[in-house]
Amino acid sequence: MxxxxxxxxxxxxxxxxxxxxxxxxxxxxxxxxxxxxxxxxxxxxxxxxxxxxxxxxxxxxxxxxxxxxxxxxxxxxxxxxxxxxxxxxxxxxxxxxxxxxxxxxxxxxxxxxxxxxxxxxxxxxxxxxxxxxxxxxxxxxxxxxxxxxxxxxxxxxxxxxxxxxxxxxxxxxxxxxxxxxxxxxxxxxxxxxxxxxxxxxLFVVLLVRHLRRQVTQYERLQHITRELGVAKDQADAANHGKSVFLANMSHEIRTPFQGVLGMLNLLDETQLSGQQRDYVQTARDSAQHLLGVLNDILDVSTMESGTLSLAPEPVRLRTLVQEVEGLMRAAAREKGVSLEVDAAPDLPEWVMADPTRVRQILFNLLGNAVKFTHEGSITASVRPLADTPGGICITVQDTGMGMDAATVAQLFTRFYQADNSVRRRIGGSGLGLEISRNLARMMGGSIDVSSEPARGSLFTVKLVLPTTEAPAQAARSPEQTGQKRKLRVLVAEDHPINLKYMHILLDRMGHEAVFCENGQEALQLLELQRFDVVLLDFHMPVLDGLATTAAIRALDGTNKDIKIVLVTADVVNDTRKRALDVGVNEFASKPLQAQDLQRALEHCGLLDGSTVLVGDEAPVAPAPVMPEQQDIRSSAAGLIDSESYTEIVSMMPADTMDELLRTLFEPPEGSVHVLLAALASGQAAQIGYDAHKLKGTAMLLGFRALVRISGQIEQLAKQEGATFAPELSTQLRADMERTQQALRQFQTVSPA
The missing domain is CATH 1.20.120 (Four Helix Bundle (Hemerythrin (Met), subunit A))
Incomplete structure (x- = not known):
């Protein structure tokens, strides 16, 4: 029961x-x-x-x-x-x-x-x-x-x-x-x-029991949150102490580093062998790189500790921009990326700014653009802001890999790695953009960025840099470079304009020069005469620069060990390695400048340690003071680098300058017309050669539009099976006519 x-x-x-x-x-x-x-x-x-x-x-x-x-x-x-x-x-x-x-x-x-x-x-x-x-x-x-x-x-x-x-x-x-x-x-x-x-x-009871457990867990989490808040405050205090410590230590480390760099510079001025000089240069480059990292850490630390301040002074803004452009152009050229920096015609001549910090912002933005742009172009512009007194707007546009919205949102975060794999390949500490943004804010401005993956990025910097008067000591004395020792220089250059320029340049530097048009003639002269150094153009008929170097090193006698400087506009890593392998001692980039040639000769060990102005032995007439070229800059924006052209004009007599321009523009033998004829023939090898010659001459004279179009034609000629559209000839002819028109305007505003 x-x-x-x-x-x-x-x-x-x-x-x-x-x-x-x-x-x-x-x-x-x-x-x-x-x-x-x-x-x-x-x-x-x-x-x-x-x-x-x-x-x-x-x-x-x-x-x-x-x-x-x-x-x-x-x-x-x-x-x-x-x-x-x-x-x-x-x-x-x-x-x-x-x-x-x-x-x-x-x-x-x-x-x-x-x-x-x-x-x-x-x-x-x-x-x-x-x-x-x-x-x-x-x-x-x-x-x-x-x-x-x-x-x-x-x-x-x-x-x-x-x-x-x-x-x-x-x-x-x-x-x-x-x-x-x-x-x-x-x-x-x-x-x-x-x-x-x-x-x-039936499940209500189970739900009630579950809710009770949830309440208990919530109370426990609240307690943990309060403990985390206390820990965060302690961490913030420790972080501030860390920043102060890093600021002090960075200062302490940078001081002896300056001594190391100073000693390396002094050591470089002593009598060194070529190998020793290479060791010194490597050590100096490494020290400069490490010092740059220390400077970034110092900047971040001083910003966090609140001790960073600006040191404004009268600055020639256009000159500062051109200096940065000149330093970044080599890096862009080495990657095969075109770099254009345009300073607006109505840009204030003198502003109150901290030049070091403005350069730092420009270097960071242009440096990043070069790093992450593997092909295409980088375009920067500096212009005044009409609605802001003293306002300056700087834009940097590239055609690089770009970024998605999530990356842009985190871009100015310290040590943020937008793409770890890319950062590891390219390098960078992740501090530059944060530093640049903080510096822009200290100058009353900001930095904004817009970007799309695979379509490039646009950085916009706005600064407040009040206009000021030029300082009394702003008048520049004519630049004179030279040395006591007089060298016999053999120059192999196939273009008449470059020959004339190099003749004047070497004469002003106090050297004796002998010229020939190709590598074969250079070899014949070396068999008959004694020279101290050979300047070889990379691209020449008969024998180019590398083939000539190899032939010189195979000679019998003392001339086989002569110092060789390769002068070219395209000394990229691969070309540099091949040139060093065949025996080139030094490189000088086109357009050849006195300071570049002086540096190359010094690196070859051809000049004695004490250097003086050329005026001690061969007086040089001071360059004529050119008027402000505001009109020409406005009318010839993007066509002519007025400062480069003015420098060439100041070096050469008027009749020589006229002859150079005729050699460039006058048909049928002018370089532009020779290239037009080559384009009409369709022979890629000849087109590439003539385009390279025109590009080198245009770079020397500062004719930007001709540099761009001839560079495009040269790159196209290097491609297998390249075809040359009629639009290239049309564009080349149009750029020639626009450049000539700009030159006529330039002569109008120049002194009689």
Whole structure:
């Protein structure tokens, strides 16, 4: 009798469990079926309706934007967009019209005002544009007709935007219809949910117990949070102490480092062998790199400790920008990236600024641009801010790898590595941008950045640098360089302009020079005469610089050990290694400057330790003081480096300068016309050679536009199977004419 209730009780429990399981099965099975149907219904809405209505309208709007961009670009005189490109874009746009008119469930859209207005304007635009695009060589080539198309496109764009939005609303209306169906299904779900409610009551007890445990855990977490707050305060105090310690230690380390660098500089001025001088230079480069890292740490530490201050003084802003450009150009050239730095014509001449800190900002931004740009260009500009007294805006635009939004948001975080793998390959401590932003804020400005992956980055720096008067000691004395020892120099250079320039340069430096046009002639002269050093151009006919060097090293007699300096505009790592392998002693980059040649000769050990001005033995007439070239800078922006050209003019007599310009521009033997003739022939080797000669001469004279176009042609000529479009000749001729026009303006503002 006693066992029966137990058995019965146990049986009832088992059946209750079975009943609950059956109830769940009965309710969940239809619920699952209903949910499956709802899922299919929503998938149908998402895939079919949005793609067929809103997406087709958006396609039409997007193709109009592409057409607008192409027509806009074709108006630019320098544009490479052809008439066929415009016709292709237009045909793609027209093909999208039928997608809108024939879309599924078009009844949701084709009765709306937005659709009717858009289709009316589209038909009007097509009626206007068809005759123009049917005649790409005639009507489409007319600039006024393209401008009219641009205006029509601008009027059509809002209507297509409204159509896209109306398509979105039509999709929403269609979804509302489906929602009504879902609502009916929801009623069934509610009924089934009532059955489930009874089952859910069984889990209330378990839920209450769980909530109690959660409350207990929450109270424990609150206690831990308070402890973490105390620990954070202690860590902040320790971090401040660390910053003060780093600031003090960085100062202490930098002081003896300056002594190390000073001793290395003094050691470099003593009589050293070539190998010893190379060791000293390596040690000095390493010390400079380590000192740069220490300086970054010092800057961050002093910023944190609040002891960093600016030391403003009168600064010639344009000169400072050009100095930075000159130092960064070699790094950009070594990576095969073009660098253009433009200082606006209305830039203040003198401003109150800390030149070291302004340079630091420019170096950081340009240095990063060079690091992360593997091909393409870097463009920097410095211009005044019209709406800010004393405001200066600096922009640095590159075509590098770019960054996503998450990286940009963290970019100015200390030690942040945007891409660890890239940073490891390229280097960098992750401090430069944070330091630059803090320095910009100290100068009353800021740094902003916009970037897209694979499309480059744009950094914008705004500073407040008040305009000031030039200091009394700002007048510059003529630059004179030279040395006591007079050298016999053999120069192998195939271009007459460069020959004349190097003749004047060596004469001003007090050396005796003998000139020849190629490496073969240089070898013949070395067999007959004694020289101290040979200056070889890299690209020469008959024998180039490397082949000539190898032949010299194979000579019999003392001349086989003569010092050789390779003069070229493209001494990149691979070229430098090959040159060193064949026996080149030193390098000097084009355009050759007196200080570069002086440094190369010193590194070769050809000059005695004490150096004096050339004036001690060969007086040099002071360069004429040129007037402010504000007009020429304004009219020739991007065409001529006025300071480089002024320096060349100051070195040469007027008749010699005129002869140089004729050698460059006068047909048919002028360098530009020789290159035009080579382009017409289509012979890649000759084109590359003539383009290289023109580039070297243009770099010497500061003709920026000619440097750009000749450099592009030279790079194209190096590609296997290269073809030379007629647009290259057109652009070269246009740049020549614009440069000549700028030179005429320059002569107008120059003294008689």
């Amino acid at each position: 006693n066992a029966q209730p137990t058995g019965l009780s146990g049986w009832r429990v088992v059946h209750w469990v079975a009943a609950i399981g059956a109830a769940l099965l009965v309710t969940l099975t239809p619920l699952s079926y209903i949910q499956w149907k709802q899922f299919n219904l929503m998938q149908d809405v998402a895939i079919n309706q949005i793609d067929s209505i809103m997406w087709q309208a958006y396609q039409l709007e997007r193709e109009l934007s592409h057409l607008a961009y192409a027509v806009h670009a074709s108006v630019d005189p320098a544009s490479t967009v052809s008439g066929d490109d415009l016709v292709e874009r237009y045909e793609v746009f027209v093909s999208r019209i039928s997608l809108v008119t024939d879309m599924p469930r078009s009844d949701l859209l084709n009765t709306t005002k937005a659709y009717l207005d858009a289709m009316r304007q589209v038909n009007e635009f097509v009626a206007q544009a068809d005759p123009v695009f049917e005649d790409p060589k005639g009507k489409l080539a007319q600039r006024d007709l393209r401008l009219a198309l641009i205006r029509s496109i601008e009027q059509l764009e809002p209507a297509l935007g409204d159509l896209t939005r109306e398509a979105n609303r039509a999709t929403a209306r269609f979804v509302d219809e489906r929602n009504d169906q879902l609502r009916d299904q929801g009623r069934l779900v509610i009924g089934l949910a009532g059955v489930q409610a009874a089952v859910l009551l």
